[in-house]
Amino acid sequence: MLIRPKAGILDPQGVAVERALPALGFAGVANVHVGRLIELDVDDPAELQSMCERLLANPLVEDYEIELRRQAGA
Amino acid sequence: MKFGVLRFPGSCDDIDALDAARRVGDAELLWHGERDLRGSDAIVVPGGFSYGDYLRAGAIARFAPAMESVIAHARGGGLVLGICNGFQVLCEARLLPGALLPNANRHFTFRQLALDVVQPHTAFTSACEAGMSIPAKHAWGRYYADEPTLQRMEAGGQVVLRYGAGENFNGSVRDIAGVSNEAGNVFGLMPHPEHAIDELTGGSSDGLAIFESMRLAVEGARA
Numbered sequence: 001m002l003i004r005p006k007a008g009i010l011d012p013q014g015v016a017v018e019r020a021l022p023a024l025g026f027a028g029v030a031n032v033h034v035g036r037l038i039e040l041d042v043d044d045p046a047e048l049q050s051m052c053e054r055l056l057a058n059p060l061v062e063d064y065e066i067e068l069r070r071q072a073g074a
Numbered sequence: 075m076k077f078g079v080l081r082f083p084g085s086c087d088d089i090d091a092l093d094a095a096r097r098v099g100d101a102e103l104l105w106h107g108e109r110d111l112r113g114s115d116a117i118v119v120p121g122g123f124s125y126g127d128y129l130r131a132g133a134i135a136r137f138a139p140a141m142e143s144v145i146a147h148a149r150g151g152g153l154v155l156g157i158c159n160g161f162q163v164l165c166e167a168r169l170l171p172g173a174l175l176p177n178a179n180r181h182f183t184f185r186q187l188a189l190d191v192v193q194p195h196t197a198f199t200s201a202c203e204a205g206m207s208i209p210a211k212h213a214w215g216r217y218y219a220d221e222p223t224l225q226r227m228e229a230g231g232q233v234v235l236r237y238g239a240g241e242n243f244n245g246s247v248r249d250i251a252g253v254s255n256e257a258g259n260v261f262g263l264m265p266h267p268e269h270a271i272d273e274l275t276g277g278s279s280d281g282l283a284i285f286e287s288m289r290l291a292v293e294g295a296r297a
Contacts (some may be wrong), residue, residue: 005175009218010245012180055137058130058166061173061218 001048002065003057004035035062041071075099075292077285078114080144080160082106082135087121087157087268094268097282098289106138115292116153117144119160121212121266131174131214132162141167153197153288154260158212161252161262169260170253171227172219177212178245184211186277187265188238189251193231196254197291198261198284205238206280208270215264217246217253224248230256235263 005011011033018032038056042048048066057064077095081088081103088103095101095118102112106124111117124135135141141163148154148169156164164170177183189206191199219227224247227233235252242249244264252263267281 009175010178010216012176012178016180055133056129058133058173060220061175 001038001040001052001056002035002067003038003052003062004033004064006061006063009061075116075289076112076114077101077116077118077288078104078111079118079120080104080106080138080140081120082122082124082138084124084126085120085122085159087159087266090266090271091118091120091157091268094271094282094285097271098285104140106135106140109139109143111140111143111147114147116155116288117147118268119144119154119156119163120268121158121160124159124163127159127162127214130162130166131159132164132166135159135163136167145169148255148260151257151259153291155198155284155288156260156262157266157268158210158215158264161264162214164260164262170255170262171223171232172217172253174214174264175216175218176214177216177243179243182211182213183243185209185243187241187251189241189265190236190238191234192236193234193254196231196234196258196261196287198254198287199234200290201286202283203280206235206267206270206283207278208265208267208281209277210244210265212244212264215244215246217244217250217264219247227253231258232256234261235265 013034014032021029052064162174236249254261267284270276270281
């Protein structure tokens, strides 16, 4: 699951990173946002959305994306 | 009148909240893993770092067994006060509208604050003066709710406390420092009234008025 601050809500972590990159000489950086990556093994992928809504993300202030990867041999 | 003060692994302001509550009534600590609220008339969800604040502040604490009872207590009209991390827990539990986000200044900040009591006739502010001086200490205190929610809250008198001029260091929307639910029996704030109950250590004793207001509300309802 990829969880990121909703667009339009100030993301202080992103702002700090956006200021740090030019200090290292990387020019032309904009719209930096810092989110979270949650990796897990799950028996029933149908439950992932409910996991995000109830615990892993706060839908009031965060958007989330679910990416499925079938394990080799599974 | 009895206060129950929750204690989570990582709570650190529970003893100050207990002391503050004992200035105005009886009070007992309630362990997060137990459902019994032990006859408490009002619940305090204190500050600290419940369950390490992993994921988001308050996100895991809201599912504690004690919180199930606190939610039932709130739904039945019982008083619930959330301070700092407790405010975050009550928002995560959806007992209060909105959410708390990282401070706009990107720092953990500790300072004494001037607050405006916007709603002086609530169960949590009836004994308060128009202005209060109490400390805040947090890294994750920027109050946020979307515009339609804010308009509903303002119209319903749910914005109870605002940061005074120049005091909104965390970047809270509309300078909001404390909010209540629609029914007015659940209240959360980022600053710490329980740390301001004594001039010697708290910078003022203004915080006591919040606990005193709760006592008046409980005993008034009983009379």
